[in-house]
Amino acid sequence: MAYSGKSPWVIHYDGSSCNGCDIEVLATLCPGFDGERFGVVNTGNPKHADIFLVTGSVNEQNIDVVRQIYDQMVEPKVVVACGICACSGGIFHDCYNVIGGVDQAIPVDVYAPGCAVRPETLIDAIVAGVAVLDEKAEKLKSEKKGRA
């Protein structure tokens, strides 16, 4: 049995969002929605995080930062694109410096649409992410066994 899904620690990064989605992400982590019921803990350290919540699109400035954070996270890890900007570039898609959704920089596992994304959608997305996390953890485990 995988325990990863029971303790999804999240890290939040704000790409080029309008901050609407950021406020919603923080609201999701606030006592009102109580993400800790599912074991969600907000960390500031990519090395401790299991789920990467990205808001906003990637642009020429932040694409390296997004990749850096993703690379620092330890497997198994899951990326959730929060808000339509993070999914596809959204309202900013044709800005001169915007590259597009987060999937232009790193592999995304769950897309949470909305402008701004609602906390309910986010909780659903995290729970969906947890399932992916468990899947990846099992895979990692069997790989480890295979090597041994």
Next chain:
Amino acid sequence: MDIQGFAIQGFVAVVIGIIAFAVLAPVVGCLLAGVDRVLSARMQGRVGPPLLQPYYDVRKLFEKEGVTVNGVQDAYVICALIFAIIAGGIFFSGGNLLMCVFVITLSSLFFIIAAYSSRSPYAELGAARETLQVMSYEPMVLLFSVAFYMATAALLPFGGWGTFDVSAVFALDAPVIVCIWPVFLGLMFILTIKLRKSPFDLSMSHHAHQEIVRGMTTEMSGSTLGLVEILHWCENVLFLGWIGLFFVWGGPVTLIVGVVAALAAYFLEILIDNNFARVKWQFMLKSAWAVALVAGGINLAVLAFL
């Protein structure tokens, strides 16, 4: 029994204590951590995680891929854990309190070196702060063991000589708190630092919003971080044991009083944790030393001269 027989008996007791502590302390510490998280959540008007959440967290950490900045760091963390378990074993087998205090300090030092060894600026910042924390609480902890010695001298029925042996409490006529209650208050003050609770959680906070990346554990991930969690569980059990020590006397039945007192202290710490924001290190150092000087110093002077 001759002196050698006593020494062997004491050694065997400590070894049994260490093994028992290594098995039981993580279990008890894990449950305490779970209670902490549920209680904190309730204090904030939330439902909170399941009681076994700390256990799930650690199991998850051991499932993670192994990435470590250097192998030395893991070795230091393992040493810190081993010495914490030895310290706990010495204490709970009724061994020498002074020895226990020194060994647990050694454990803290290994943990500090582990953080420094990563060379990450954030971890180094955490390690520097942890060093300040050790500097803040250590005087009070040492005064606590000296006060324990003097209290046993005052309370042991055959009188005259005190002892550092924790097991001596069972021979006392009254719990040591009756003559060293100021030291108890001082120890309660620094317990907040030792348990890494707000307002003194300077070196590594559990709350992302008030921490610089993650303090000391910035470069620790996966199983290393899991070991750190287990280390804290063991430490917490030991420190609460110190609190309980003040309330035990006469016979083993009074252990219940000690346990209740320790749990009450833990509850108080959780309450403090939820009600205070972090302070600057200057305040921590000054206040901890002032408390040690006033509570510990006056108490010891009274015991020595009256």
